[in-house]
Amino acid sequence: MSKINIKYLAKELNLSISTVSRALRDSHEISGETKKRVFDLAKRLNYQPNSNASGLRGQKTKMIAVVIPDMVNDFFSLVISGIEKVTQEKGYHILLHFTHGDHELEVSFINTLASGRVDGVLLSMSSEDNDSHHLAELNSSGIPLVLFDRVSECVSNVKVTSDNHESSVLATHHLIEAGCKKIAYLQVHKNIPVGKVRMNGYLEALQQYSAQKVPLVLECTNDNDETFELIQKMLVAEKPDGVFASVEKLAVVCYRVCEKMRLKIPDDIKIISFSNLHTAALLNPSLTTITQPAFDIGETAAKELFNIINKKNRTLAGDNNNVVLQSRLIKRRSTARY
Amino acid sequence: MSKINIKYLAKELNLSISTVSRALRDSHEISGETKKRVFDLAKRLNYQPNSNASGLRGQKTKMIAVVIPDMVNDFFSLVISGIEKVTQEKGYHILLHFTHGDHELEVSFINTLASGRVDGVLLSMSSEDNDSHHLAELNSSGIPLVLFDRVSECVSNVKVTSDNHESSVLATHHLIEAGCKKIAYLQVHKNIPVGKVRMNGYLEALQQYSAQKVPLVLECTNDNDETFELIQKMLVAEKPDGVFASVEKLAVVCYRVCEKMRLKIPDDIKIISFSNLHTAALLNPSLTTITQPAFDIGETAAKELFNIINKKNRTLAGDNNNVVLQSRLIKRRSTARY
């Protein structure tokens, strides 16, 4: 730890501590001459203010906490990139924490934050059906909180999400428009809440736009080999001409199954899938994807948070405090692009 | 910011501030009776110690900084996951910062850290050929530093890397063993240092194991469409039977070119590529990949850092302070796995 602090600078310059402090903050009540002497020495000695001290004094840490489940797919990487763009501009730093989907860990970390370690919190909840008592406590401590992606309706904070229901309707509709008569839905492991929302979109679109009377929902598992078998059996038995994968992992497995069964995409069967920007680029270009605006979600959530921190009026969130961003439908890419 | 501090607890319990402080730290000079009263109230009021205050007092922040270029591919996501595993265990937090490949940003942020904002720093440098004056200064401030992935030889800190040279030899050798007589190397944009190291491995393997006299190196660009054209021209003109892509992006483009040219993989042409665990799973299974141990790099680097922070003997780094982890060669995956 560097020993170069204001006291040291003051002694070197034969000035008082407060004069140096004011000079460094470019106060108008310090002469240009003195300011210059202080700045020069500070620069020469590479003086850096102690953030713990100024944080303690001024109740500002220039840090926000980002609490997410994990980074096993690139959704959250993109979100963080979006957040970082904003924090960079504001001169803030990111305190990163993973909950690994563990509600207890989330509670414990959120509680820690209530002590003023950060100026604000961005949270994607570990699970959506659990209690939000800890969030109420964070709120009562006065630290701004914005939720994103995995949110809870039990709490009145600003929430930034993408419209999974609408996107699913869109995706299903796209397959119907492309001529699919029998569309299967690949459901991710059932206790992931977003899976239900997306399935409802699929069901609604079928009712509204398709002649297909019975929905065809396949419950997949976390085991890829098992899922491979399940999908293969389903394709053989049901012979759908369209598949809607609720997460990209399932689309990839489905793609491999088609490969094995010598099914041509998109001639024999059409596949559409939720995906993220980076990984979507790696999928076979014949797969149409619904891409969540992950970067935008991060950027928007961070901006909303800073609006609250700086006590500006909230610009994007309406009365219900919800900002809903639209997903993007990316149709077949050209051969050259990927 | 929560108003529940030691002073408040002391008043509530009719104890002095220092008694409460000692009780909370489980000091042996406090009676069990008093401790229990303090603990109970602290728990009931959800007391959380102020990290700025204890940081200022004790020169310990329970935070480490992670400084990386960005998260545009999932290499660094995996690294961070590895780091987080260790910080979680140690009860530490991660302060995340992106340099976006900008050396000035790196210098400025490293300087900031010298003031004691964190207990240690993990750094992957923005560029490897630049000066490392700022690192010397960080070292002299006494804050532990461990470099990983993109390191500088100019500095004597512990470094954790994977062996790109050896991996490239391995990858090239794999193609040769598989019967390739003419192997092309797809070089990433030239001023990315790792590209040179990998190319040297390719060149060395050719000399050592192959009858191929002239290396076939294609300089690619950052523009995907342009690269697509370049690869196509090369494949038409040179007709290689093997391709070694220095980064996975190039492998994907090459794969698309082969698709367009109706070249069968691996019958007509074999492709091997550097890749990362997550994205490798999405690539066509007929691509063999060399996978960097990203998670391990993060985990190892973090462990080394904590060894220094806790002043233990360093276990992994030898005399030259280098820890080199091996990449993994992942051959053709079964159809079912991905």
Added chain:
DNA sequence: CTGTTAGCGCGTTCAA
């Protein structure tokens, strides 16, 4: 324009 003083919350002397 500059200096003196107080206090942010905590942990650790020293004193009782």
Added chain:
DNA sequence: TTGAACGCGCTAACAG
């Protein structure tokens, strides 16, 4: 076993 007092480095109120 407990309490009073000091200082970590910084900023702001008050004085001159």
